[in-house]
Amino acid sequence: MAQERIGFVGIGLMGRGMAKNILAKGYDLTILAHRRREAAEELVAFGAHEADSARELAERCDIVILCVTGSPQVEAIIHGPNGLASAGRPILIIDCSTSDPSSTVRLATELSAKGMALVDAPLSRTPKEAEAGTLDVMAGGREADIERARPVLATFAQKIVHTGPVGSGHTMKLLNNFLSLGYAAIYAEALALGAKAGLTAQVFDSVISGGRMDCGFYQTFFKYVLERDRDAHRFALANGLKDLSYLSAFANATQTPNPVGAAVRNSFALAVGTGHGEDFVPMLSDIVAELSGVVAKPSG
Incomplete structure (x- = not known):
């Protein structure tokens, strides 16, 4: 053949x-x-x-x-x-x-x-x-x-x-991205909260890295946070918002409550709405820090 x-x-x-x-x-x-x-x-x-x-x-x-x-x-x-x-x-x-x-x-x-x-x-x-x-x-x-x-x-x-x-692959992908983009929103907010208390990203990472809350997505996210490596995870915030919008439509169509998904989508919508759509996902940490009135610092 x-x-x-x-x-x-x-x-x-x-x-x-x-x-x-x-x-x-x-x-x-x-x-x-x-x-x-x-x-x-x-x-x-x-x-x-x-x-x-x-x-x-x-x-x-x-x-x-x-x-x-x-x-x-x-x-x-x-x-x-x-x-x-x-x-x-x-x-x-x-x-x-x-x-x-x-x-x-x-x-x-x-x-x-x-x-x-x-x-x-x-x-x-x-x-x-x-x-x-x-x-x-x-x-x-x-x-x-x-x-x-x-x-x-x-x-x-x-x-x-x-x-x-057919369709189950794309459904699973939306769930996969819900998890990863949810992590991104949580990491960004946690870093901003920590910064308010004087905890640097370096200290944050020294606790999380290698522990139960560590994962591959965490590692690529923090490669940007700590090393400012823009290429660590090259996925645009606008694409993240698009995927979360698909997830929202799926939740509505299946009449499934998705309050966490809505909160994550709002974080991405805020980033895109303030002109950061072409920034990559780990840069959400900088955007949330700025909106929170703190400066993201890669080290202590």
């Missing part, structure tokens, strides 16, 4: 590393033309082809991976002018974006009627792991579609969990 030809849309912070790993594993890869010419030219130099439209991508490829901001972008790529669906080919679409599960389920139904298939396969971890090929993937879809997608996902993921039917 001939090897699947792979298309890729979204060679941004995460997608660039993912695409490089697909190429490194020997797949024929075509990327959608992107405004980030540096990333596109790097991938073309590694052997990727470039398509001018999503339709052209679908005409060339058997599997198309999407790694874009969210559901509006996914819907436009699939159903927009010269979109993937317009090619009329029975491709498999793998949506690695963090999307609204209700949109994902609707798209899967629409695509199935056209002989196409959709797997939602959002990601966990950071651009560093995307580059290393060690991301985590939570994948929703039919068993046959998951198994077809698995070899490609394995080029950039160390862990692939089949979460259930």
Whole structure:
């Protein structure tokens, strides 16, 4: 059986590393033309082809991976002018974006009627792991579609969990991000409260690091807090707010109380509303400190 030809849309912070790993594993890869010419030219130099439209991508490829901001972008790529669906080919679409599960389920139904298939396969971890090929993937879809997608996902993921039917991957991703972004809001407030009492970030870390409250997310968050490493966790606050808004919509649709989620969303909405949408998540600590009238300091 001939090897699947792979298309890729979204060679941004995460997608660039993912695409490089697909190429490194020997797949024929075509990327959608992107405004980030540096990333596109790097991938073309590694052997990727470039398509001018999503339709052209679908005409060339058997599997198309999407790694874009969210559901509006996914819907436009699939159903927009010269979109993937317009090619009329029975491709498999793998949506690695963090999307609204209700949109994902609707798209899967629409695509199935056209002989196409959709797997939602959002990601966990950071651009560093995307580059290393060690991301985590939570994948929703039919068993046959998951198994077809698995070899490609394995080029950039160390862990692939089949979460259930279409939409379950994106639902799990929202829960995952609820936990991580909730940690971010708590860390930021705790640091501000500590600063009011004269406790520096250094002292805070000396207590938490290595203890029961330590975790991988804590480590990347505090790599910025303590070392001012802007690249420790390159995930924009605006994207965090988008994900928390999807979570809120999901909670409303299922009539599930989500008061903590609302509080976390408000923290991110405040940060974005005050002009910090493009800042990365650990920088929430600086924003909360400023709003609280304290100065965040990396050391004692």
